Amino acid sequence: MGEDTPLELPFLYLDTLWLQVTGTVCNIACLHCFITCGPKNHTHTMMSTSSVEEALDTGVSEGMRHVWFTGGEPFLHPDILQLIDMALDRGALGILTNGMLIDDALAAQLGERFRTAKYNFEIRVSLDGATLEENDNVRGRGVFDKACEGIRLLAAHGLEPILAVTTLDDSQVTQERFAALLRSLGVTRPRVKWIPPFRIGREERRGRGYEAWETLTAHDLKEPEAALKLQCGTSRTVTSQGVFPCPILINEPGRLMGGTLADTLDSNRVDHQACHTCWVEGFSCST
Amino acid sequence: MQHVIDPTPYKKVALFGGTYNNWSALEHTVADALRRGAEAIWFLGDAGGFGPLPNRTVDLLRSLPVRSIQGNYDDSVGNSKEDCACGYTDPRDNHFAQISYDYTLANTSTDHRTWLAALPAQARIQVGAHRVLLCHGSPRQVNEFLWESTTPLGFVEWLCKTEKTDLIACTHTGIHWERRLEDGRGIINVGAIGRPANDGTQNVWYAMLEDAGDRVRSTFIPVAYDVTQMSDDMRREGLPEEFIETLNTGWWTTCLEVLPGRERMRGQH
Ligand code: SF4
Ligand code: SF4
Numbered sequence: 001m002g003e004d005t006p007l008e009l010p011f012l013y014l015d016t017l018w019l020q021v022t023g024t025v026c027n028i029a030c031l032h033c034f035i036t037c038g039p040k041n042h043t044h045t046m047m048s049t050s051s052v053e054e055a056l057d058t059g060v061s062e063g064m065r066h067v068w069f070t071g072g073e074p075f076l077h078p079d080i081l082q083l084i085d086m087a088l089d090r091g092a093l094g095i096l097t098n099g100m101l102i103d104d105a106l107a108a109q110l111g112e113r114f115r116t117a118k119y120n121f122e123i124r125v126s127l128d129g130a131t132l133e134e135n136d137n138v139r140g141r142g143v144f145d146k147a148c149e150g151i152r153l154l155a156a157h158g159l160e161p162i163l164a165v166t167t168l169d170d171s172q173v174t175q176e177r178f179a180a181l182l183r184s185l186g187v188t189r190p191r192v193k194w195i196p197p198f199r200i201g202r203e204e205r206r207g208r209g210y211e212a213w214e215t216l217t218a219h220d221l222k223e224p225e226a227a228l229k230l231q232c233g234t235s236r237t238v239t240s241q242g243v244f245p246c247p248i249l250i251n252e253p254g255r256l257m258g259g260t261l262a263d264t265l266d267s268n269r270v271d272h273q274a275c276h277t278c279w280v281e282g283f284s285c286s287t
Numbered sequence: 288m289q290h291v292i293d294p295t296p297y298k299k300v301a302l303f304g305g306t307y308n309n310w311s312a313l314e315h316t317v318a319d320a321l322r323r324g325a326e327a328i329w330f331l332g333d334a335g336g337f338g339p340l341p342n343r344t345v346d347l348l349r350s351l352p353v354r355s356i357q358g359n360y361d362d363s364v365g366n367s368k369e370d371c372a373c374g375y376t377d378p379r380d381n382h383f384a385q386i387s388y389d390y391t392l393a394n395t396s397t398d399h400r401t402w403l404a405a406l407p408a409q410a411r412i413q414v415g416a417h418r419v420l421l422c423h424g425s426p427r428q429v430n431e432f433l434w435e436s437t438t439p440l441g442f443v444e445w446l447c448k449t450e451k452t453d454l455i456a457c458t459h460t461g462i463h464w465e466r467r468l469e470d471g472r473g474i475i476n477v478g479a480i481g482r483p484a485n486d487g488t489q490n491v492w493y494a495m496l497e498d499a500g501d502r503v504r505s506t507f508i509p510v511a512y513d514v515t516q517m518s519d520d521m522r523r524e525g526l527p528e529e530f531i532e533t534l535n536t537g538w539w540t541t542c543l544e545v546l547p548g549r550e551r552m553r554g555q556h
């Protein structure tokens with residue numbers, strides 16, 4: 001026991017299906033991006049509509065409740081509205097976005113779906129500072145204004161987005177500052193999702209890497225609710241390359257679990273140092 | 288955990304959830320269900336939290352013709368745990384949840400805590416020829432939030448199949464709804480009688496299930512109770528004005544972050 005017990009987390013059931021619809025392709029290249037996305041990163045390419053549909057159908061037969069689209073930047077996908085409709089036909093959908101590509105026409109389409117879809121539809125826009133300087137230092141020049149405009153348009157069309165904030169600087173991340181920003185953009189019910197930094201990918205260079213002690217132990221996993229506490233106990237992530245335990249580890253060697261969702265609904269290893277962040281923060285990529 | 292099985296083929300069963308210490312709503316709900324001819328009445332858990340004088344509610348649950356299953360709150364209070372295990376993630380939600388919880392724990396008698404700790408986790412009953420599974424959050428997780436907008440048909444079918452049942456009745460979220468497959472199987476969230484359903488009215492809601500031959504017919508029933516009395520009790524006990532506002536306006540003022548966007552936008556806050 002102890003040292004050589006494999007750090008395996010049992011798989012309970014598929015509650016949440018993550019789809020890396022645009023892979024690692026993004027219109028910007030944030031300094032803290034833990035999967036190092038950018039305009040030229042084609043490690044994970046965009047998913048075809050048929051592969052998205054196949055994963056969604058497996059999800060339905062496995063009883064999934066929630067679907068999340070991420071990337072990269074999902075709104076770069078040429079068929080994004082079709083993908084959204086496919087997902088919303090089968091479960092509640094959330095989309096993680098940097099908000100920069102949302103213009104008035106797209107916001108109107110999204111707002112319409114929020115009102116009329118069978119299931120819940122959330123958009124989560126990332127911002128890492130409540131001011132232009134704080135945000136654009138990390139996410140790049142011009143990003144703050146464009147993201148804020150995206151938020152304003154979504155709210156104007158009745159789809160109030162959730163703000164996703166990575167807690168890079170504890171002194172600047174207070175609920176009040178971000179709630180005030182959201183209110184100034186027309187959001188009447190401000191919601192903020194805090195994301196701890198994962199010290200891999202570009203963030204390892206911007207901030208720091210993991211230290212040796214930052215790892216899970218077999219003792220941690222003896223907690224009765226461990227498989228509920230870690231999101232990989234109830235979710236999987238599909239990219240153009242195959243299936244991974246979560247959106248965080250898609251570039252980490254040896255983390256590809258299989259080719260199709262149906263093959264991967266079994267226990268997974270939680271011996272990556274990023275797993276320590278999930279554990280101590282009680283973090284889940286979904287809400 | 289202990290599960291109860293009652294094979295009696297009932298014709299009419301009343302189900303309610305989340306009393307949240309609202310003893311007046313509990314009295315009115317049970318009286319209404321009996322008046323409408325319910326042959327069995329089940330409480331799906333979460334006796335405490337939110338409202339005043341927890342012993343009154345447990346006294347009533349134990350003396351009225353009601354059978355109970357255990358909610359996360361009952362497990363926490365019954366076993367003197369640190370918090371209510373409600374499943375909130377937002378700091379403001381947790382702040383208010385902790386006020387309710389500390390108050391409820393401190394004011395629930397030892398005898399009542401023992402009773403709460405011993406409640407069964409689930410029950411399987413029959414409405415006519417139909418199998419009905421009673422649980423708190425969901426059959427797989429006591430504090431899972433099953434909201435209407437995040438409970439898709441595929442999940443309903445998978446859960447009924449996995450649990451070998453025709454109907455699953457739950458509570459925990461405080462808002463009532465149901466989703467059925469074409470063949471009549473489905474999930475029904477009976478809502479809560481402890482506080483309004485975030486719909487701008489003072490009513491609280493419970494559900495009646497009736498055998499309709501090839502399926503179970505369900506009806507959600509609004510109940511009026513003494514809001515003034517409850518507000519006075521809460522003020523005397525020093526509970527937050529935010530809670531009293533909710534009873535009076537029908538709009539939730541706390542524990543809002545867990546609501547999906549769809550349900551959140553229907554409310555006032
Ligand atoms: S953090 Fe998000 S927006 Fe920034 S580069 Fe990565 S995927 Fe793109
Ligand atoms: S990083 Fe988190 S979600 Fe991913 S495998 Fe590790 S514990 Fe699971």
Ligand SMILES: [Fe+2]
Nearest residue numbers: 333358359459
């Ligand atoms: Fe509950």
